[in-house]
Amino acid sequence: MSDTPSHGPGRSIMPRWVRGPQDFVGGIALMAIALFAFWASSDLQGMHGFSFGAGTAPRMFAGLLLGLGFAVMVVGVVSEGPHLATYAWRGPLFVSLSILSFAVTIRPLGLVISAFASFVISALGTPETRWKETIIVGICLTIGCSLLFPYALGLPLQLFPRFLVP
Amino acid sequence: MAELFSNLALGFGVAFTPINLLLCLIGALVGTLVGVLPGIGTIATVAMLLPITFGLPPVGALIMLAGIYYGAQYGGSTTSILVNIPGEATSVVTTLDGFQMAKQGRAGPALAIAAIGSFFAGCVATVLIAVLGAPLTKLALAFGPAEYFSLMVLGLIFAVVLAKGSVLKAIAMIVFGLLLSMVGSDIETGASRMAFNIPELADGLGFATVAMGVFGFAEIIRNLDAGAEMDRELVQQKITGLMPTKKDLIDSAPAIVRGTILGSILGILPGGGAVIASFAAYTFEKKIAKDPSRFGRGAIEGVASPESANNAAAQTSFIPLLTLGIPPNAVMALMVGAMTIHGIVPGPQVMQKQPDLVWGMIASMWIGNLMLIIINLPLVGIWVRLLRVPYRLMYPSIVIFCAIGIYSINNAPVDVVLAGAFGLLGYWLIKHDFEPAPLLLGMVLGPLMEENLRRALLISRGDWTVFLTRPLSATLMAIAAFLLVLAVLPSLRKKRDEVFVESET
Structure with missing residues (x-):
């Protein structure tokens, strides 16, 4: 029930008796x-x-x-109503991928790798991304989160990959 | 009366402990910080920051959450005035005159009046909660399951009537929410319902998970649609002279009072109180003004009244939650989620069994408002700088922050995936003009409604007329039916649409 239908705009695919x-x-x-x-x-x-x-x-x-x-x-x-809205594919795709990648990697790889990777993937969601600044901000954010969540808030999050930590 | 003062004294005693003062301050600050970011509304803010309150004692957690709530309200008005982007729905009307004032170099007074108005409204609302709390609690104790069920129906109908857009679609969203709340274990038999043997679903869909998906992720995806480079008309000149002039104060004082009264009344009613309050207050000011043409060109009343109204409404909407245990809007629904996580069941019992919790929170609201007015005016410069951060850098940060937040609730990766799925669902809903707020409200009220419906029917031995034969329940049902009829009537529909059209001019 969560998948996004990918109907195009316009009413070409809709029969004429559908007014909205x-x-x-x-x-x-x-x-x-x-x-x-x-x-x-x-x-x-x-x-x-x-x-x-x-x-x-x-x-x-x-x-x-x-x-x-x-x-x-x-x-x-x-009754007369608006047409189907257009769906962008880029934003939804990369934001979903980023969320998915976080969910998959957080357990085995830890917060540092997982957060940074997701940051970069979600940044792909817009063509305006500039890589240099994205990577710098991504690193800063990862450091910030690594300090905030496990230390300042005391949440039990693993920081580094499992195979590195004895 | 004496009881009232002793209650407030108890509350201030709780709220004035150093740790609670600090939590209140952090909550208000963080709330403002996130509220300032455009594209993240109050609901998303509270949902996002919910996990950071988990490690705290219940009183502290609630104080901090309340702080986040009105901090976000306040932050929304800052962006409205400075960049013409409402940080959230309640401050849409503030953009009309607030931004014009900023363009004329009067951003300082506009921000100050918004803060002063909010503070005044906050004071009045705090007293109102204290006054109405006890009697309403007594009333609530007279409620049986049938009355509770009817009251919830009334609340949901209110939410529908006051929501913008199609009545039919809003009802559909509520029922969808009710259906989503059915996932998980049945309260009475323990049977697993619609969980598909996924262990993480056995406890039901997490409320924060759905809220974060439908409001947080969906909003990000939607904003990306429009292109990340949002059109931001920043007020570039330095903000000088924060203090409003004497004339400003004289002009806005009555508007603040009117806004507060209107907001307090609308806030108690269930259903999107704060949003409708700010619209109604603006429309009202414009109607009674001697020279309505000044509105939209930087009239200070146009900032003062809606800002007071939305703050008053935001606070009085705690009344139904604290006394009856029924959340009147989506943010309050999140508060229920937070309370449940701390093992508190909101309702009349809380007021009697844990008075320190309730009164501490009420007192902290007043303190929080005072803090906001003192702290935020000097901080305006920082908020402005924050707004210059481009969206292409901001949204991935928000995504990560949300993801970590959801994961940390249960340490369950499945929750993160679910939130992502609900993000896509939310995006689809927005595209089809379905409002997500009623869905959330339905989801929270679902289990309560089912439980009371079952109990009422069990007591009445399966007789459905019980909702109409008990006088209190019948009255509530009649009001609900009346409202629904009114909402569908064409004449009122037109009026209702008019109020919302105002924002687009």
Whole structure:
């Protein structure tokens, strides 16, 4: 449910009877999320007698969301609305990659390498990056974070790669 | 009355310990620092800085968080005035006249009036919290599960009515939030719900994780869309003469009072209080002004009133949280998250069982506001320099800071990945004009609502009419229904849109 749909701009891909593509697609996506939730909670116990089972509330909210998503979709059909917005690929891609790389490397490689690598990767998110200053700021930030989090705030973060620390 | 004073005395006793004073100061400063950075609003600031309060004792943590909260509010107004970029939604209207004043070389008085107005509003709101706290708590004790459920429905409807944009989409976002809150273990049976056997999800989606993703990461990605080089019209000339003239003070004094009253009332109501308060205060000032054309050209009332209003609202929005345990907006929802992490369940019991905590926090708000006014005026120069840091260097730093913050909550890399995923989801929501704030509110209220709904139905033996037959609950439901109808009615919709259009002119 978190992936970004990569629809292009304009209404070429939308049938003509869709007057507000933004709401139309938004509504459909909400309905998809609701159906997914129905499926995900299908193994849970429902009502027994007059008391709720574990699955009652999730299914209730999923049902509500399904209805609301449908309503949003209908609004997208019957009333004039904005076109689909354009999605940039560069920012989302590199920021996500940077977050992912941090998550993967923080345990085995420690804060210093992980933070610096993520900094550089996320800096790729804009064409305006100048490498020299990025690397200098990245080093400063890494040093700052290495002092702030484990020492000043006392959080249990490992600084250096595991295989270097006995 | 005597009780009121003894409560406040207790609070000041707690807040005036050196360690708490220091935490209050750090919170206010850090909050201002992050609040000044454009593109990071109050919610993202509080979410980002949440982890740094984990190691503190509960009172200290709450004092620091409250400091971060109003510090960020204050920092937002600084950017509005100096660079015409609202640091957050509540200070959008401040840009209208504040930036014009700065252009005329009167940035000093504008900043000073914003600070003085905020401080006055903060004082009034602090007293108001102290006065209303106890009676509302007594009322809350009369509430059963049915009443609680109805009250939460009312709160959510309020949030919808006061949010900008489509009512339907706002409701959809709330329900989406409720659905997200269902992930994790069921409170009664312990059954794992929608967790897909991922151990990190067994406890549910972390609130800070979602908030940081939807507000922090999503906002960064969105800002990158527009190109990192944001158009920044910095006020270049030196800021001289901080103090407002006598005429400025005379002009703005009544505006501050009006803004404070309006803000206090709107803040207590659930749902985006501070944002709507600043808009309403600005519109109101413009309406009653003898010469409305001065507005938008550097009228000092246009800075004084909304700044007082948003600060008053920001503080009075603690009232429903502290007395009823119901967060009226997304920031308060984060406070609930913070309290829960420290093992405090917000609600009427807190006021009775841990009075030092509640009153200490209330007293610290007043102290914090005083600190802000003293510290920040000399620091304006530093904030301006900070704004010259280009976004291409700032955003990777924010990404890293957020990532470390999320990781440190549970030492779980999965949380970081989840926050990233919610960042993309948030970006998608923004692109489709869905507001993320109601989603967050729904997510926090979800477990509370489910629990009270279940309990109410269990007590009534499965009779759904219980919400309409108990008088208090029925009243709350009726108000909710009435509001919803009003919001959908075309005439009011037009008015409501007008208030928000104001910001774009």
